Amino acid sequence: MTRRLRWSAACAAAMAGLGWYLLGGSAVTHGGKGWDMEVTGDALKGRKGETLTASLSMDFHGAPVQAQLDAENSVPFARVEVQFPEGVTVLSVPELCELGNSRTRKPFYLCEYGLLTTGFDVPMLRDGFHVDFPFEVRIDDTSELDGGRLRVDAPAERLKGDTDPGNSTAPITVEAIGVTGGSGPAGGSGPTAWAVAAVGGGALALAGLTAFVLVRRRASSPAEARD
Template structure:
């Protein structure tokens, strides 16, 4: 998920010293103001076989926070975890998202794409927004038990979050009914009702013909 650039040993050593100093300086100012990492879930509605989109997102509010914790872009301040129910197939996922350990049934782990440029320290700043749209196919409505999106980071790293409650959000699914073509058409229902009515009428006529007349 992280991006690495091959550099000379001299450059790497210089970056380690200067970049480390910058990172420590930024880390020292992290507690100087309040900040908030907020995730947005989705309410998806569809029928079996439908293709739908879950528009998930991450937003950052408040004082700046260091986005990457080392000069090699290998330790992000936080990631986003996305769990989807068993009843859907993921047709496409965002560029910054991948399955944990590459396993098919594993949750997705998403990054926000802020990396070090030279000796600069990438920061999460007020108003930062990252969209995570997932394109899904509904396969089994009986398994649409819901999912979730949450901020993924060690608890000690999130202790200054001003509103931890919005660090997790649900991903809900509502079945819109039977898929088109899976049930009887209106014409078939009407024809079936007409057949039942005709059968009942014939049964009544036959019963009348078999009932003896009182005068016979």
């Protein structure tokens, strides 16, 4: 009897998973409630060559949805796609993330949320779920620090139930300090050290030349020679 019940439960879970797959992973809704996947970016600031931590995250709100659409965990309901500005080098990737496979676009990363199925259970994204994606990055080229973002990545049909699509994308900004146009003494708003040295050296050379000419004129003056 116990074996029969386990087999029945396994068949029910498999049928539920198959139904979700055929329906494209539509959200489970309860009492007419919707759901929302929200991503949060980061605003980084540092000097060229400095290592920073980009604290990115995803939050889930509202009615639950099935986290994985198959027992092999190969069809997640959605992923989070992360793309950094070109001037940034990624040094460390979170455990739940991996480099995306593409030769036709800028490098990007795909992150999952760690809720997996064994075929006997149905892991759900539930209200209040939160996951962090900390990336370690380094500022290498301060002239290309724009265009970073993260977003919820899934087929449009699957995301129709998202009640707030506006928070499904968030920027990743990187501001370099200590470069031309920055603020403060390190911002480069005044003359650089080599420019100051060049100006100072030129002034010193000009002063020496002036003194040399005055001495020559004084030594060659007839009136002063007679005195």
